[in-house]
Structure formats: structure tokens, C-alpha cells
Amino acid sequence: MGLAKGFGVTFRQMGAANRVTVPYPQQKRDKPERLHGRHVLNRYEDGMEKCIGCELCAGVCPAKCIYVRGKDNPEDHPVSPGERYGFVYEINYLRCIHCDLCVEACPTEAITETKLFEFSFANRQDAIYTKDELLVDDDGRAQRMPWEHWEGHEDTHTSAWMRATSSGGRADYENRVNWSGELGVGVRAPEQGQHAPAAPVATVATDATNAHGSDDHGQAHH
Ligand code: SF4
Numbered sequence: 001m002g003l004a005k006g007f008g009v010t011f012r013q014m015g016a017a018n019r020v021t022v023p024y025p026q027q028k029r030d031k032p033e034r035l036h037g038r039h040v041l042n043r044y045e046d047g048m049e050k051c052i053g054c055e056l057c058a059g060v061c062p063a064k065c066i067y068v069r070g071k072d073n074p075e076d077h078p079v080s081p082g083e084r085y086g087f088v089y090e091i092n093y094l095r096c097i098h099c100d101l102c103v104e105a106c107p108t109e110a111i112t113e114t115k116l117f118e119f120s121f122a123n124r125q126d127a128i129y130t131k132d133e134l135l136v137d138d139d140g141r142a143q144r145m146p147w148e149h150w151e152g153h154e155d156t157h158t159s160a161w162m163r164a165t166s167s168g169g170r171a172d173y174e175n176r177v178n179w180s181g182e183l184g185v186g187v188r189a190p191e192q193g194q195h196a197p198a199a200p201v202a203t204v205a206t207d208a209t210n211a212h213g214s215d216d217h218g219q220a221h222h
């Protein structure tokens, strides 16, 4: 009797409605909005590169897998709107753990992550992505390498998440557009779903922020 009862539990789980396994890769589930996939180097709407070669991403990377070299922009043909640009940029995907700390650290939103994680390499050289491979194309889309398997919006959905912390430590930045315009995309809609803390907590947080000399916009007073 106990056995039949046990099998009954099993058979109840066999209906189509209960099925959790899908035939991969013919059928893929939608990726979460904040999934961290293969990176891209973004460009502004006028085509200029966002990277200014500051090397903050390389400095913060816990896996030490980013290599950047900055260089002064040529006066007659600047690559970025800043003083400098990244003339060498490499990410070693044999080391990257997709933590997105590089994205958090980047002051210009130059480096972001797509939703692509299905890529494999036959040699170590292919695993080290160069700037030419990471830079978005003239339509603002991620370039597709032969060893990558892209689906749906994995190449367009690259920057639709807000930073985990606002610059001023404030939580109530929901619906504020933090991203600058991107080539082929424009200014992205803000991510939904973050909520300011309950009022008492918000009051404490605001007081603490002001105690450290910040105004309502999270800017520090010096
Ligand atoms: S996602 Fe993390 S590990 Fe990968 S390059 Fe960025 S900082 Fe380094």
C-alpha cells in the first residue's frame, strides 16, 4: 500500500503541466533581465566609443582577466569623447566569473554584459576576446563569433539593469534612467522592480547619507 502511494506521487508529477524539462537547445527559456553573459563594449549614438581607457574595470576585476591600455585621443580623429580611449581591451573568458564588478566600476557604461552564455572555445586564443571582437558593430549590436550560439534578444538586451547600488547609496532611484544613449538603441528604459525601503528605513538612510555630507541627489559636498 505504501508503495502504491509512493508511485502515486510520482505519476501525479508526470502531467505536461508539471514538466520542468524542455528540449534544449531547440527550446530555450527566457533569460532573466539581470543575467550576466558575454560582454560588449558600447558606443554612443554618434558612434564614438564609450571606453576612456581608465582601467577601473581591470583594477576591480577579481579574476584579473581584463587587460586595458589607455591612450590620448588623436586630435583630428578622436575615438571617444574623453581625453583618452582604450586602444587595447581584452577579456580572458577562461578566467571571467561574470560577477559584473567591471560593469559596476565603469564610469561611462562602456562595458556591459549581454545575455549570451552559450559559447565554447577550441583553443585558448579564441577565449581571449579582443577589443575588435567586444566592440558593438555599426548597428549597436554585439558581434557574433563563430563559436557563439545567439538566440532572440541576447545581443540587444545588454544594459537593461540598474547598478546594484546608486552612487549616493540611495535605494529610491527606481525609474530613473541612469544609462546614456547607445548606438542603435538610444536611451534604454529603466529597469522596473526595485523598490525604495519602507519609510522608517528610508528616513534613517537619508539621515545617514546627509551625515556624510551628501545632498538629495547623492552628490558629496567637499
Ligand atoms: S565580470 Fe567579473 S570576472 Fe568577468 S571581467 Fe568583469 S569583473 Fe572580471
Ligand code: SF4
Residues within 6 Å of the ligand: 050, 051, 052, 053, 054, 055, 056, 057, 058, 068, 086, 105, 106, 107, 108, 109, 110, 111
Ligand atoms: S570599460 Fe569602463 S572602466 Fe574599463 S577602461 Fe573603459 S571606461 Fe574604464
